[in-house]
Amino acid sequence: MFLRVRVVQKYGGSSVADAESIKRVAKRVVATKQLGHDVVVVISAMGDTTDELMDLALQVTPQPPPRELDMLLTAGERMSAALLAMAIADQGLHARSLTGSQAGIITTGTHGNARIIDITPGRITKALDADDIVIVAGFQGVAQDTKDVTTLGRGASDTTAVALAASLGADYCEIYTDVDGVYTADPRIVPSAQRIPEISYEEMLEMAACGAKILHLRCVEYARRERVPVQVRSSFSDKPGTWVRDPQPVDPDAQPDPEGAPVEQAIISGVAHDRGEAKITIVGVPDKIGEAARIFEAVAATEINIDMIVQNVSAVATSRTDISFTLPKTDGVTAITALNALQEEVGFTDVLYDDQIGKVSVVGVGMRSHPGVTAKFFSALAAANVNIGMISTSEIRISVVVDQDDVDRAVAAAHTAFGLDATEQAVVYAGTGR
């Protein structure tokens, strides 16, 4: 029985780095179409185009207006979309490229980091009805109010793809990249890391939030909310990749397992790490109701996402306490500036900044039903001589902040302790997975 499906495929910049790569992607798209499926392709800018355009902007002015930066950067995906449509035409099929605006990607007006608020895919469905392949420029949309061109933030073509898949009622969304799936740890750090054949939305979300760069966080959030099955695959091979979706029954003929989990669920699905954060410590905060709130309101006003927060027990003698939190390194200067402006008003002693840290996280739905995961994790770190700075947990994740130099050792120790090491060494990829 032939099953016609509707699929959204997304190809990243490394998959379309030059004319030859574009032709290779076209072959894959054409092959999918020739199976009789409806195919919508979301495409990133070629290779380093976005970086090059950014460099050009910075040559013109140190502070490009965000609206104009969006106008500039969106040219990148427009070019790759048109070129892919040409390459498909060269193979005898008909393809139509659409900008984000033409594809009906309606966003907020926050240039550089807009959010999708609606999709009106009329032009896409019309093209699909005409049996065309549709190529959509990723990473971009049009602001609902101003009708100006917007971008969704770096790496957001993944989000475009999943959002379109949801809007079009696609059966699934394939994310093609330069690695062949999600691994139990970064294979460059843990050579014995294994490809994860299948992972739940919740776990993938924690992995992405904790530094696994394979999928954009917002894309996973979107996929989870809309229940879009996502397959992460390599555009350089035909390997099966990793499915991100609701847990599937083990036996294809069996009814779905009411528990939603395979029989041999591992306790931990993967170990993630992140070297992109810094730690700020506010020393000597008066231990009065509302002081912490004022501090975090000041930081929130700068639109910085803070991650882990630790407040020490107040010293009885002074009635003062220290508050530490982590945040993306790139937001360090902004946060320090905001906090220094607050020092006199709140009356804390000092603000300390440490960017020589790293975060290591173990993630797995299995830990819900397995007590002792924390103990096992911390023992493994101790045995590897890794000192723990801060701790934060969710129902399916434990994260610790460690010295940056200890990150590799901590990841390897956790990976081994939870039995994730493969018997064979994984392929190590040069790419970053984006």
Add this chain to the structure above:
Amino acid sequence: MFLRVRVVQKYGGSSVADAESIKRVAKRVVATKQLGHDVVVVISAMGDTTDELMDLALQVTPQPPPRELDMLLTAGERMSAALLAMAIADQGLHARSLTGSQAGIITTGTHGNARIIDITPGRITKALDADDIVIVAGFQGVAQDTKDVTTLGRGASDTTAVALAASLGADYCEIYTDVDGVYTADPRIVPSAQRIPEISYEEMLEMAACGAKILHLRCVEYARRERVPVQVRSSFSDKPGTWVRDPQPVDPDAQPDPEGAPVEQAIISGVAHDRGEAKITIVGVPDKIGEAARIFEAVAATEINIDMIVQNVSAVATSRTDISFTLPKTDGVTAITALNALQEEVGFTDVLYDDQIGKVSVVGVGMRSHPGVTAKFFSALAAANVNIGMISTSEIRISVVVDQDDVDRAVAAAHTAFGLDATEQAVVYAGTGR
């Protein structure tokens, strides 16, 4: 008394070749705005961007679909428009870049060579009302029916500028390029050529049609139809350039001359030449009514613009004649193919192709009232030992086809014969004027 004017400025690719040039253009735009004027800027793609994008397309497929080629190429002007807006912001003023579509340039659906059919400049006037400088991506528009992105043909940013000037009721349109005006002949061929301070629309139209590359033909047609005063200037100097407009009174306090011509009107305004054409001769066409029409219908069906046509007097003995016409070299293969397909049906003997020709034209409204211009022109050519192949005339132009090797000599001879040589040698520019 301060006079607030509305001006459209167009900058070509050589004026925005890199970040430094873009900053220089921004200074000029800002200076105009600071005079208190309304400023709309039309911008071409940076330097060789369009050629580079075309190369990329040809790497992907030898025959890029025109719709997708338009999608690709329009990225060039989008980038330069955004960068110029950034450079203006860097100098403290507010600018807003708009794509052709956003600027309301509504066109036919002929990808690669669309024509402007309407302009709905609502977003432009709104931005001008907000005292913003508006930057419009040249060369592009949006098809009325399909809403697809279109391009207006190479060099058509000039046309965008003049069309916008007309639609916005601008006082005039400045076309900035890399030469400082229209010359009496190409200064690379005639070092004593002079800048023409002022030229009528009709003469400029003939000059452009005869190979003067300084202004795009369609742009001049538009300017003439809408009576938009156009000033051709160098973006590298402050020289006054050339005004293309209705003849002005000599004394600014005097009433317009009813004859519309300055007192000392030269007979000939300039000498143009064109090496871009080829000659096709159809040998032995049966001298029957309708045969020539069938031939030219076949050529017209290929959408080729033919230029000069000559039909020899029929030889009485054979009742057959030869027909020659000129056309752009780039259309040679298409025309030959169409004619060969027709040979059996019409029954002519042969089709000859000659691309070693050149066209030399003298242009001037003065020839209307001066008999003997043709004689003077032909005598000058004869004295310079130039053989005339074909002749065509309009009310204000005489064109001849000559051997390609004779073009330079013919241009110089005509320039001297009509008293156009300056006493000082003109600056010779390396650029092409586009």
